[in-house]
Amino acid sequence: MTRPPQCLTVLAPIRPDKESGLRELLRAIGDDINGKDLAAGRTRPHIAFVRSRHIHFARFAILNDPDRGPDRSRLLFTSIYDGSLEAHLNELVSITSDMNAIWGACEGYTGIDEFRSFISARAQELAAYYVAFRDETVASIASAIDARRRAHALQDGGGARVPGVPDKRRESLLKRALRAAPIVIDLVRAVARSGFGHVYHGASQIVASLDRYPVFRLFNRITRNRIPPLESQFSSLVLDQRAPFEPLVPGDEIPTRPAAGSPALREDGVAQNQLTVVTAIDSAHLHRVLAVMAAIDSYARRLAPPGSLIGISTIHFARWLVIDHGRRLLFVSDYDGSWESYIDEFAEMILTGLDAIWDTSLGMPPNGARDLPAFKRFLRSHQVPSDVFFAAYPDETVLNVATDRVQ
Amino acid sequence: MTSSARLTHEALRDIQGVITSGYGHLPQAVYLCVTITNVDGGRRWLSRLADSITSSQRHTGGHGVSEDRPPTAVNIGITANGLRAIGLPEEVLRTFPVEFQDGIASEERSRILGDTGASAPETWEFGGPRTEPVHAMLMLFAADEATLLEMCRTQRAMLESSGGAVELPGSSQRGLRTDTFAEPFGFHDGIARPSIAGLSGRGVPTGEFILGYENHYGLIPPTPVVPQELNAAHTLPHLDSPYHAARPLGDLGRNGSYLVYRKLQQDVAGFWQFMARESTRQGSADAARMVWLASKCVGRWPSGAPLTLAPDADNPGLAERDDFFYEDDRDGLRCPLGAHIRRTNPRDVLKPYPRAQSLSMTEAHRLLRRGRAYGAPLFDPRELRQPPSADLFKTLANLQDDGQPRGVHFFCVNASLKSQFEFVQQAWCNNPRFGGLNDNVDPLTSSPRPGDSPSRMTIPREDGALRTNPLPQFVTVRAGAYMFLPSLTALRFLCSAH
Numbered sequence: 001m002t003r004p005p006q007c008l009t010v011l012a013p014i015r016p017d018k019e020s021g022l023r024e025l026l027r028a029i030g031d032d033i034n035g036k037d038l039a040a041g042r043t044r045p046h047i048a049f050v051r052s053r054h055i056h057f058a059r060f061a062i063l064n065d066p067d068r069g070p071d072r073s074r075l076l077f078t079s080i081y082d083g084s085l086e087a088h089l090n091e092l093v094s095i096t097s098d099m100n101a102i103w104g105a106c107e108g109y110t111g112i113d114e115f116r117s118f119i120s121a122r123a124q125e126l127a128a129y130y131v132a133f134r135d136e137t138v139a140s141i142a143s144a145i146d147a148r149r150r151a152h153a154l155q156d157g158g159g160a161r162v163p164g165v166p167d168k169r170r171e172s173l174l175k176r177a178l179r180a181a182p183i184v185i186d187l188v189r190a191v192a193r194s195g196f197g198h199v200y201h202g203a204s205q206i207v208a209s210l211d212r213y214p215v216f217r218l219f220n221r222i223t224r225n226r227i228p229p230l231e232s233q234f235s236s237l238v239l240d241q242r243a244p245f246e247p248l249v250p251g252d253e254i255p256t257r258p259a260a261g262s263p264a265l266r267e268d269g270v271a272q273n274q275l276t277v278v279t280a281i282d283s284a285h286l287h288r289v290l291a292v293m294a295a296i297d298s299y300a301r302r303l304a305p306p307g308s309l310i311g312i313s314t315i316h317f318a319r320w321l322v323i324d325h326g327r328r329l330l331f332v333s334d335y336d337g338s339w340e341s342y343i344d345e346f347a348e349m350i351l352t353g354l355d356a357i358w359d360t361s362l363g364m365p366p367n368g369a370r371d372l373p374a375f376k377r378f379l380r381s382h383q384v385p386s387d388v389f390f391a392a393y394p395d396e397t398v399l400n401v402a403t404d405r406v407q
Numbered sequence: 408m409t410s411s412a413r414l415t416h417e418a419l420r421d422i423q424g425v426i427t428s429g430y431g432h433l434p435q436a437v438y439l440c441v442t443i444t445n446v447d448g449g450r451r452w453l454s455r456l457a458d459s460i461t462s463s464q465r466h467t468g469g470h471g472v473s474e475d476r477p478p479t480a481v482n483i484g485i486t487a488n489g490l491r492a493i494g495l496p497e498e499v500l501r502t503f504p505v506e507f508q509d510g511i512a513s514e515e516r517s518r519i520l521g522d523t524g525a526s527a528p529e530t531w532e533f534g535g536p537r538t539e540p541v542h543a544m545l546m547l548f549a550a551d552e553a554t555l556l557e558m559c560r561t562q563r564a565m566l567e568s569s570g571g572a573v574e575l576p577g578s579s580q581r582g583l584r585t586d587t588f589a590e591p592f593g594f595h596d597g598i599a600r601p602s603i604a605g606l607s608g609r610g611v612p613t614g615e616f617i618l619g620y621e622n623h624y625g626l627i628p629p630t631p632v633v634p635q636e637l638n639a640a641h642t643l644p645h646l647d648s649p650y651h652a653a654r655p656l657g658d659l660g661r662n663g664s665y666l667v668y669r670k671l672q673q674d675v676a677g678f679w680q681f682m683a684r685e686s687t688r689q690g691s692a693d694a695a696r697m698v699w700l701a702s703k704c705v706g707r708w709p710s711g712a713p714l715t716l717a718p719d720a721d722n723p724g725l726a727e728r729d730d731f732f733y734e735d736d737r738d739g740l741r742c743p744l745g746a747h748i749r750r751t752n753p754r755d756v757l758k759p760y761p762r763a764q765s766l767s768m769t770e771a772h773r774l775l776r777r778g779r780a781y782g783a784p785l786f787d788p789r790e791l792r793q794p795p796s797a798d799l800f801k802t803l804a805n806l807q808d809d810g811q812p813r814g815v816h817f818f819c820v821n822a823s824l825k826s827q828f829e830f831v832q833q834a835w836c837n838n839p840r841f842g843g844l845n846d847n848v849d850p851l852t853s854s855p856r857p858g859d860s861p862s863r864m865t866i867p868r869e870d871g872a873l874r875t876n877p878l879p880q881f882v883t884v885r886a887g888a889y890m891f892l893p894s895l896t897a898l899r900f901l902c903s904a905h
Contacts, residue, residue: 148845155874156863212763233621234648235629242501242508271840313759340826341834344771348764373629399759399843
């Protein structure tokens with residue numbers, strides 16, 4: 001079995017007074033990816049992501065850093081790559097024209113020679129990680145796209161027909177069983193770490209909205225587990241729809257100082273999209289969060305079939321990280337389509353799963369994700385726009401990858 | 408209140424008629440755009456108008472027989488600028504959804520809707536940034552032309568005497584429902600009509616279309632509100648939300664809704680010329696092939712018969728059928744995934760979701776269409792409903808544009824502009840990768856974003872998918888507006904001083 005794509009997530013405090021310069025620089029790099037002003041970009045520091053061969057997705061965003069001080073901020077770099085971390089960092093160095101311009105704005109960066117240890121010291125541990133296709137590399141996806149394009153070009157030029165859509169390739173039963181086996185170990189570990197009560201409660205909360213799967217339906221019938229009733233039929237959406245996003249609950253700091261999104265990264269005109277959300281965890285419920293994360297992680301690694309996370313089939317990669325010593329939850333995903341349709345899909349497929357993930361965060365609406373307008377505002381108000389977003393196969397949806405890889 | 412609870416008589420008397428009825432029995436329509444020039448005059452005009460607005464009231468005839476067909480109808484939609492122009496305080500306006508406040512011609516909405524290039528608001532006949540603002544739109548419906556013209560005269564006299572509201576010059580529009588029900592390309596239009604649970608006892612939850620009722624999610628949709636001090640006369644009902652109990656609020660939205668207007672001009676000659684070229688390219692230059700190809704783009708045959716039920720040829724016996732599913736046509740061998748009707752109403756197969764979720768997501772994104780055609784037809788649509796002949800091929804292939812504008816006045820009613828109309832437009836129609844496609848946007852309503860690959864209609868067949876040459880733009884947006892459809896109660900509140 002090939003090693004699935006790996007995820008690197010780094011949080012590096014930015015030196016005081018370097019934030020605005022760094023943001024400006026990153027915006028220019030983000031624009032270059034979108035081909036806006038490649039020519040002008042050559043003279044400025046830039047990252048030639050188009051030359052990379054092993055990076056699926058990468059993004060830079062600037063998060064605030066309330067634990068260090070109200071005016072402090074930190075750089076989030078997160079990437080999905082094939083191969084070893086060492087090779088990934090080497091590739092990153094080789095495509096970055098001026099490492100010092102970017103990383104030198106961060107505290108503790110002393111030069112390329114120490115880059116590896118600089119990154120390792122600031123890399124964050126994943127709490128849950130989902131990969132749509134564990135056996136696909138940038139190269140294999142690119143060659144499948146290429147094959148399809150050649151077939152289309154041949155046909156559009158008057159040649160033969162494109163072959164019909166065959167069934168999705170299925171993992172062999174044995175392979176799936178082997179992948180699923182360690183789930184018992186995961187369970188024991190999660191119970192040992194967070195306690196049985198938290199694991200049971202978190203898992204059954206997610207399972208409440210998964211009645212479409214016979215195995216979960218059986219569990220729901222036996223335990224009389226169900227979606228909790230609405231507290232009120234009215235939306236808790238704040239009435240002033242133009243009001244700036246402000247903390248709804250004390251302690252729920254908004255993760256970034258308001259900064260307009262980069263025009264090149266508009267999320268309503270692209271095939272693939274980026275979502276980065278930072279929420280403050282209610283300290284009383286840290287163990288619940290960890291238990292839920294363990295359940296999602298175990299499911300995603302051991303059971304999720306290719307291209308689908310409990311029926312959600314627009315996610316290429318998603319990861320959750322519990323950062324800042326358990327004070328905050330960071331969610332990063334690379335997904336398809338518009339923001340609205342993505343959240344609608346989540347709400348349709350795992351409504352109570354959203355509650356399980358975020359109802360331990362401050363500011364979650366009282367009715368949870370069932371109050372969809374209020375939930376969308378909750379996510380929006382905790383979302384950090386990326387300044388740089390690179391996608392290796394930006395026109396390819398998860399469904400496209402699934403179709404292409406069998407032809 | 409459950410989602411299938413019937414609307415009460417009081418509610419029906421309060422809800423504008425255009426929300427609950429397409430007035431199919433009133434084929435003649437006129438749309439008048441109004442600009443309000445001063446607050447007092449504007450309110451004067453509205454308060455006189457309020458008494459003549461058609462509600463959804465069922466006119467009960469003798470013997471308890473329900474007769475719900477008004478002989479004529481007058482309805483009104485008001486834009487965000489219109490609410491401003493009649494002096495609605497900014498603090499109230501800010502409780503309306505942001506997309507409504509922005510208006511359909513704003514940059515962000517245009518990006519979402521794909522209104523760029525030839526469809527950009529800068530080029531619009533009205534409703535765009537280069538023309539006088541549209542503050543309100545009067546919709547007048549009648550059974551015959553004489554009655555309609557009389558209604559226009561009455562409305563124009565009311566505007567004149569108001570001293571504060573004028574008709575936007577050159578903006579009046581005629582809408583027609585012909586006896587063939589054909590839109591200008593020649594296809595039977597307006598067949599799929601979601602039924603409102605509150606009217607028929609089953610169908611789509613009332614709150615998907617009318618504010619103040621339970622929607623698909625079991626919630627009462629967010630509603631615009633008025634602080635109690637502005638509602639001293641208690642014209643508006645009290646908002647019961649426990650989340651906002653600290654401050655008494657009047658519910659401005661209840662029994663109201665939102666209306667989208669888009670004037671869609673259709674290039675009929677271009678449409679059929681493309682079908683002729685494409686049929687020739689595919690080696691069968693005949694009418695049957697052209698009609699087949701066009702029907703694959705629409706998803707229904709010219710008579711209205713759905714391809715899913717009539718896969719091989721038109722069947723007028725199935726013309727009005729809307730009770731079908733895609734279960735046995737998952738891969739689009741009958742009705743292609745990219746076809747117009749499959750995008751706007753994916754029914755039970757919204758790839759890649761299972762049936763229950765597909766049905767549920769479809770239900771959460773339905774629209775009540777209230778559109779009408781305009782312009783003289785370029786050819787007689789009845790010809791399309793005859794068995795295809797050599798004559799028909801000649802007629803269609805030789806169609807030349809006569810320079811006369813024609814198309815449809817697209818209207819739709821929904822409780823959320825963003826999550827219903829805009830969602831369907833953005834996530835389904837304008838999406839080249841809808842349902843796992845690669846480069847195929849809605850062949851009728853959409854064109855690819857600047858920089859994207861050209862759109863090709865992809866038609867799955869047993870021996871592989873057929874891909875057409877790049878589709879030209881057949882439909883251009885010529886005007887548009889996002890409007891609030893106030894309840895009669897809300898209308899009376901809006902025209903009173905507050």
